[in-house]
Amino acid sequence: MNFKLKDIGPQLMTVIAVVLVFGFFTYNAQVNMENRGIDFGYGFLSQESSFDVQFSLIEYDGSHSYFRAYLVGLLNTILVSVIGIILATILGVLVGIARLSPNYLINKFAAFYVEFFRNIPLLLQIFFWYFAALRALPLPQDAEAMFGISFLTIKGLFVPAFIWENFNIFFYSIVAAIVAIIVIRTHAKKVQETQGKQIPVLLISIGLIFILPLLSFLIGGVRLSFEVPVLKQLATTSFIYEGGVSLPPELIALALSLSLYTATFIAECVRAGIQGVGKGQKEAAASIGLTQNQVLKLVVMPQALRIIIPPTTNQYLNLTKNSSLAAAIAYPDLVLVFAGTALMQTGKAIEIVSITMFTYLSLSISISLFMNWYNNKIAITEK
Amino acid sequence: MSKINFLKPDKSNLYTFLYLGSFLFFISVLDVLLNSFFNLDLTGFLPGFLSFLLPLILGFIGLYFIRIELSGIRQLDLLNKHINTNNFNAVLSLLIIFIILKSIPPILSWFFIDASFAGDSKDVCTGTGACWTYIKVWMRRFMYGMYPNGEQWRINLSFIALALLGSVGYFATDRFKKYLTLYYVVIYPFIAFLFIFFFISGGPVFFDFSYGIIAAILSIIIGFFIPSKFKFYYFLIVPFALYVLLKYFLFYEELIELGKLDGLNWVETGAWGGLSLTFIISFFCLIFCFPIGMAFALGRRSGFPLIRYISIGFIEFWRGVPLITVLFMSAVMFPMFLPADFFIDKLVRCIIAISLFEAAYVAEVIRGGLQALPRGQYEAAKSLGMGYWRMHIFVILPQALKLVIPGIANTFLALVKDTPLIFVVGLLEIVGMLNLAKTNPEWLGFAMEGYVFAAIIFWIICYAMSKYSYNLEQKYKTDR
Numbered sequence: 069m070n071f072k073l074k075d076i077g078p079q080l081m082t083v084i085a086v087v088l089v090f091g092f093f094t095y096n097a098q099v100n101m102e103n104r105g106i107d108f109g110y111g112f113l114s115q116e117s118s119f120d121v122q123f124s125l126i127e128y129d130g131s132h133s134y135f136r137a138y139l140v141g142l143l144n145t146i147l148v149s150v151i152g153i154i155l156a157t158i159l160g161v162l163v164g165i166a167r168l169s170p171n172y173l174i175n176k177f178a179a180f181y182v183e184f185f186r187n188i189p190l191l192l193q194i195f196f197w198y199f200a201a202l203r204a205l206p207l208p209q210d211a212e213a214m215f216g217i218s219f220l221t222i223k224g225l226f227v228p229a230f231i232w233e234n235f236n237i238f239f240y241s242i243v244a245a246i247v248a249i250i251v252i253r254t255h256a257k258k259v260q261e262t263q264g265k266q267i268p269v270l271l272i273s274i275g276l277i278f279i280l281p282l283l284s285f286l287i288g289g290v291r292l293s294f295e296v297p298v299l300k301q302l303a304t305t306s307f308i309y310e311g312g313v314s315l316p317p318e319l320i321a322l323a324l325s326l327s328l329y330t331a332t333f334i335a336e337c338v339r340a341g342i343q344g345v346g347k348g349q350k351e352a353a354a355s356i357g358l359t360q361n362q363v364l365k366l367v368v369m370p371q372a373l374r375i376i377i378p379p380t381t382n383q384y385l386n387l388t389k390n391s392s393l394a395a396a397i398a399y400p401d402l403v404l405v406f407a408g409t410a411l412m413q414t415g416k417a418i419e420i421v422s423i424t425m426f427t428y429l430s431l432s433i434s435i436s437l438f439m440n441w442y443n444n445k446i447a448i449t450e451k
Numbered sequence: 452m453s454k455i456n457f458l459k460p461d462k463s464n465l466y467t468f469l470y471l472g473s474f475l476f477f478i479s480v481l482d483v484l485l486n487s488f489f490n491l492d493l494t495g496f497l498p499g500f501l502s503f504l505l506p507l508i509l510g511f512i513g514l515y516f517i518r519i520e521l522s523g524i525r526q527l528d529l530l531n532k533h534i535n536t537n538n539f540n541a542v543l544s545l546l547i548i549f550i551i552l553k554s555i556p557p558i559l560s561w562f563f564i565d566a567s568f569a570g571d572s573k574d575v576c577t578g579t580g581a582c583w584t585y586i587k588v589w590m591r592r593f594m595y596g597m598y599p600n601g602e603q604w605r606i607n608l609s610f611i612a613l614a615l616l617g618s619v620g621y622f623a624t625d626r627f628k629k630y631l632t633l634y635y636v637v638i639y640p641f642i643a644f645l646f647i648f649f650f651i652s653g654g655p656v657f658f659d660f661s662y663g664i665i666a667a668i669l670s671i672i673i674g675f676f677i678p679s680k681f682k683f684y685y686f687l688i689v690p691f692a693l694y695v696l697l698k699y700f701l702f703y704e705e706l707i708e709l710g711k712l713d714g715l716n717w718v719e720t721g722a723w724g725g726l727s728l729t730f731i732i733s734f735f736c737l738i739f740c741f742p743i744g745m746a747f748a749l750g751r752r753s754g755f756p757l758i759r760y761i762s763i764g765f766i767e768f769w770r771g772v773p774l775i776t777v778l779f780m781s782a783v784m785f786p787m788f789l790p791a792d793f794f795i796d797k798l799v800r801c802i803i804a805i806s807l808f809e810a811a812y813v814a815e816v817i818r819g820g821l822q823a824l825p826r827g828q829y830e831a832a833k834s835l836g837m838g839y840w841r842m843h844i845f846v847i848l849p850q851a852l853k854l855v856i857p858g859i860a861n862t863f864l865a866l867v868k869d870t871p872l873i874f875v876v877g878l879l880e881i882v883g884m885l886n887l888a889k890t891n892p893e894w895l896g897f898a899m900e901g902y903v904f905a906a907i908i909f910w911i912i913c914y915a916m917s918k919y920s921y922n923l924e925q926k927y928k929t930d931r
Contacts, residue, residue: 079757086761093788100787171540172533173547187913188906189868192882196906199889200899389773396874407779417783421776429771 097418110423112414113138119409121400123316134410141405142427148322148401149388155327156387157380160334167339178335186332191393193329198321198397205317208299208307217296219309224316226297226309233291241284242277249273318399322391330387334380341376342368374446381439385432392428402427465522472516479510480548487553507545514541573894585897586904589888593881593904596724602716605653606727609646616642640738647731653717666694720798721877726908728880732802733867739806740866741859744813749843751814752821762814769811774869777804782876801873809866816858820851853927860920864913881905 101108113135120130125143128136166178185193203222206212211221218227232238249272256267284290297312345368353367394401395408402424411420483506485491494502514535522528534544565580568587576582586593595603616639620631645663670690677685723731750762769777781804782797789795824847832842852859871882879887885901888894 075755079755082755082758082761096790097787100791103791169540170533170536171544173544174540177547183914184910187864187868187910187917189871189882189909191871191874192902192905192909195882195886195898196902199886200902203898392773392775393872395775403773403775403779407776411783417787421780421784425772425776425780428773428776429768432771433767 106415108418110419112416112419117410117413119413121405123319123400134414137410138402138406138423141400141402144399144405145388145391145394145401148319148326148391148394148399151319151323152326152330152387152391153384155323156330156334156383159327159331160380160383161338163331163335164338164342167335168342182332182335185328190325190329190390191396193325194321194393194397197325198318202317202321208309217294218312219297221309222317223308224314225320226312226314228294228296229312231293231295234289237288238281238284238290241280241288245276245280248276248280252276316399318394318397321397322394322399326387326390330383330390333383333386337376337379337383338372340379341372341374344375345371370446374443377439377443377446381436381443384439385435388431388435389428465519468516468519469522469524469527472513475509475513475516477513479506479513479545480552482506482509483549483552487556506549507542510545511538511541514545576897581900581903582897583900585888585894585900589884589894589901592725592888593884593901594725595727596879596884597722598718598724598727599716599722602653602718605651609650610727610730613643613646643734643738647735651718651723651731652720662694662697666690666697669693720796723798724879725884726881728873728878729867729870732798732805732870732873732880735802736805736809736866737863739802740809740813740862743806743810745817745848747810747814748817748821751818766811766814769808770815774805774808774872775875777808778872778875780804797876798878801876801878805866805869805873809862809869812862812865813859816855816862817851819858820853820855821847823854824851853929856920856924856927860917860923863920864916867913867916868909881908 114133116130117132117134117137118130119137121128121137121140123144124140125147126136126140128140163178163181166174167182169175169178205220205222208219208221208223211219218225220226252267252272253269256269259265259267285292295312297309297314299307300310301307349367349371350363353363358366391401392403395404398404407420407424411417414420482493485493492502494505497505515538517527518531518535518537518541519527520531522531535541561580563580565578566583567575567578567580568583569575570584571588572584573582575584591600591603595606598606619634623631667690670686670693673689674682674685747762747766750758751766753759753762778801781800785795785800785804828846828850829842832846837846870880873880874883874886882905885898885905889898889901
């Protein structure tokens with residue numbers, strides 16, 4: 069006998085305990101479902117859903133299936149997460165840098181922002197924006213145009229829609245520009261390593277990304293026009309804007325509060341990352357004659373990013389998970405559409421809750437896998 | 452011979468530039484100040500666009516003039532160093548000063564000057580400011596939820612008693628200091644549990660509780676006369692025996708009769724609410740999630756592969772899902788997993804769900820601390836002949852926990868901020884009560900006041916907690 073009881077005992081006990089608990093739960097679930105006459109299965113996903121969703125990125129109405137309703141919810145969740153992540157990153161990086169500013173006022177202002185917004189529950193902030201702040205906006209008929217084309221009203225934000233002709237040519241031109249930039253960057257790196265010459269990559273890149281799409285307008289026959297939202301009277305006192313793109317107030321409130329809240333955490337990550345780069349590194353870089361900008365670009369940022377990225381990824385994950393609070397203000401996200409309405413209609417609690425949880429689990433795991441990969445890629449390879 | 456070179460402020464013309472610069476800066480601040488506080492527009496005669504930008508331009512030139520290195524005047528040097536290092540910073544500083552000046556009057560007038568405090572009906576709220584009367588009228592609901600007004604002394608009394616019991620640590624003499632950990636980890640939570648789940652809940656369970664108290668007091672009194680040799684076995688058996696004896700054989704009928712006369716009324720947990728519920732839930736989740744998290748952190752670092760995989764699965768599962776779906780699960784799915792006649796209270800299910808959820812986060816934080824300890828600590832402990840548990844309890848965990856105080860504090864803060872989510876299962880703590888009050892037809896239109904009120908309360912709680920954790924971190928900081 070090779071193994072010892074001392075090693076096997078605790079493991080065996082844990083496994084038995086876990087199996088017993090799970091067995092107990094599944095047994096009860098079976099008995100309960102038999103008693104209530106519920107059958108277990110995912111067949112309901114293809115049935116007609118017969119409920120409507122206010123805001124959807126894909127075509128959807130009551131005649132579509134439950135699976136399509138699930139997709140609508142999922143896409144709405146992804147939409148608000150992506151908007152939130154972009155806004156939170158921009159704001160968080162700005163505030164994080166402001167926290168390190170030698171300017172006393174800016175520093176304190178940023179600190180005040182961070183301390184203020186991160187100590188108030190997110191749900192309260194969402195309610196505040198949705199029920200209190202956005203309710204103070206004007207009615208559609210009283211709204212003043214911003215830049216003459218978009219309208220911020222109590223019924224949401226109405227912005228012009230882009231109408232493209234020959235959009236594919238424009239798209240190809242952008243892809244071509246990006247490919248060209250990547251090629252030039254690798255070439256510039258090689259030139260610098262072998263000959264020590266520096267090619268102004270940034271200028272060339274900016275030029276390319278502007279000039280190629282511009283050429284597509286001039287030569288490729290791409291046309292762009294705007295569809296400006298127009299006020300339309302529904303009843304004597306009820307107005308709405310038609311045409312263009314409309315963002316519902318739920319989405320605005322949610323994206324705003326998610327990004328304001330998460331930006332505080334990202335700001336702290338950024339601050340910790342930049343502070344984490346040793347003073348000696350900056351001094352060493354300055355002593356070999358790099359300019360202030362080069363120190364920042366070539367020495368400080370690459371090292372700071374390694375510290376910043378892992379906790380920031382966590383914040384992105386938190387933001388994605390927190391977007392489920394949408395259910396509280398009736399933004400039709402995954403939780404509200406699927407775990408709310410669909411669950412009420414079908415009564416398939418176990419199936420729907422498990423699908424919802426599994427979806428969030430796979431969203432989280434895919435973001436963290438991607439970030440781990442990125443993290444490994446930029447990690448210092450020690451010799 | 453002095454020549455004024457407007458383009459280059461330098462030390463030779465120090466006072467000329469200083470006076471000119473501070474005058475311009477002063478004018479620009481004064482303009483904004485008068486504009487925002489007294490609604491006077493000094494520059495109204497200019498075209499609108501220029502009138503708007505003039506303070507900024509004047510202030511910028513002023514700051515440019517007073518930016519003189521090593522002037523020899525201490526205040527000026529400090530000012531330059533802190534808000535006026537270069538043109539960009541000067542503009543930002545000016546903008547922030549203007550924003551503060553512009554935002555003070557509306558905030559002040561909304562909060563205090565135009566606000567209404569008196570009265571107890573909506574009619575007094577006619578001004579443009581906040582209606583604090585609304586908060587005043589609804590205060591009891593915001594604090595105690597639907598808990599009956601006449602019974603609210605029970606919540607107050609419990610919280611005061613628990614606060615007093617909790618502050619024992621500050622008054623303990625050196626002789627009792629060594630028992631404090633035991634007290635806070637085991638005895639205090641137990642007393643708190645008894646108080647909240649029996650005293651606040653009341654009714655038949657309260658009598659159970661009172662039997663328990665009587666049994667405990669009696670057995671402690673008798674315990675003094677028991678020889679120390681048998682004390683352990685005595686305390687193991689007698690209190691329970693006494694409890695059973697009291698409950699089922701001696702005074703059962705009498706006490707039930709007493710209860711009908713003037714006992715405590717039963718208040719179901721659905722009626723609990725408001726800020727007190729926030730405290731109750733946060734308190735229990737804090738207590739429960741910490742040991743569970745610690746166990747899973749140790750499990751994840753364990754040498755047994757099966758235990759490690761189970762711990763990893765547990766932690767990653769809870770960390771991957773949002774709390775709202777966990778609460779959904781506890782509300783609609785969990786009852787399916789229990790025997791049909793087995794009922795767990797909504798509040799208890801909530802507390803279990805939040806505790807498990809936060810435990811996963813605590814586990815990761817503690818694991819970070821365990822990993823940060825150098826290998827030498829483990830090896831030193833083992834070389835002294837310590838086993839697994841002794842090593843962790845006396846050597847590893849005290850050091851690891853000390854390292855992760857900030858992380859644990861952040862998790863606890865997240866927990867407190869997550870409590871409003873219990874609206875999912877229909878429990879209404881303070882944010883939920885606000886939403887309920889907001890829809891009351893007599894008090895429509897005061898959402899802003901309610902949210903500001905709750906935000907202030909939460910902000911104070913969370914800020915105090917984070918400051919306390921910072922103090923704790925400083926207190927236990929040791930050089931390594």
